[in-house]
Amino acid sequence: QKEVEQNSGPLSVPEGAIASLNCTYSDRGSQSFFWYRQYSGKSPELIMFIYSNGDKEDGRFTAQLNKASQYVSLLIRDSQPSDSATYLCAVRPREYGNKLVFGAGTILRVKS
Amino acid sequence: EAGVAQSPRYKIIEKRQSVAFWCNPISGHATLYWYQQILGQGPKLLIQFQNNGVVDDSQLPKDRFSAERLKGVDSTLKIQPAKLEDSAVYLCASSLKDYGETQYFGPGTRLLVL
Numbered sequence: 023q024k025e026v027e028q029n030s031g032p033l034s035v036p037e038g039a040i041a042s043l044n045c046t047y048s049d050r051g052s053q054s055f056f057w058y059r060q061y062s063g064k065s066p067e068l069i070m071f072i073y074s075n076g077d078k079e080d081g082r083f084t085a086q087l088n089k090a091s092q093y094v095s096l097l098i099r100d101s102q103p104s105d106s107a108t109y110l111c112a113v114r115p116r117e118y119g120n121k122l123v124f125g126a127g128t129i130l131r132v133k134s
Numbered sequence: 135e136a137g138v139a140q141s142p143r144y145k146i147i148e149k150r151q152s153v154a155f156w157c158n159p160i161s162g163h164a165t166l167y168w169y170q171q172i173l174g175q176g177p178k179l180l181i182q183f184q185n186n187g188v189v190d191d192s193q194l195p196k197d198r199f200s201a202e203r204l205k206g207v208d209s210t211l212k213i214q215p216a217k218l219e220d221s222a223v224y225l226c227a228s229s230l231k232d233y234g235e236t237q238y239f240g241p242g243t244r245l246l247v248l
Binding site for chain 1: 165175177179189190235236238240241
């Protein structure tokens with residue numbers, strides 16, 4: 023079982039729609055959860071992080087965490103063509119060291 | 135504020151050759167990470183430094199990979215000898231502290247082993 027699993031996609035949504043990206047993780051003791059965006063040929067950039075169960079909103083982005091179900095998601099409202107990228111879910115396991123374990127990413131395509 | 139710097143940006147070598155990558159973290163960042171990202175996969179942590187000490191190198195193939203961070207600032211990652219499966223992007227990241235801090239990634243070095 024992979025530590026962090028994501029649907030590879032591609033997920034295609036029309037411009038202006040809500041894109042929903044999902045991630046599951048295996049380590050029940052994981053503490054922190056991150057969403058990174060990676061444009062083709064570029065390095066990952068942090069979109070947002072979440073530590074507590076529930077929703078966290080930042081502009082058009084909402085992260086949702088359900089530790090009981092070991093599930094984290096990212097919603098992108100009013101999707102734009104510029105949101106087309108690979109979205110990486112990363113989890114920080116319980117052990118010391120700030121290690122991030124990444125999923126393989128979901129490719130998002132926003133069609134205008 | 136300058137970001138994480140890496141060089142070279144691209145490197146093509148033949149298998150069994152050696153190669154070295156350099157990383158300069160954001161000024162003042164105590165923690166430095168090297169990740170390997172194979173095409174179609176997420177980044178995988180190879181080694182993490184806290185100042186100039188190693189925190190985690192559990193996934194570093196130590197028979198061929200080595201890394202150092204002298205004086206707690208710049209870092210080099212070396213592969214010797216390279217294998218075909220080492221073709222990947224090598225990402226360096228840094229964070230202010232070793233826990234609870236955002237990791238900032240450099241542009242990466244694309245390595246192709248022929």
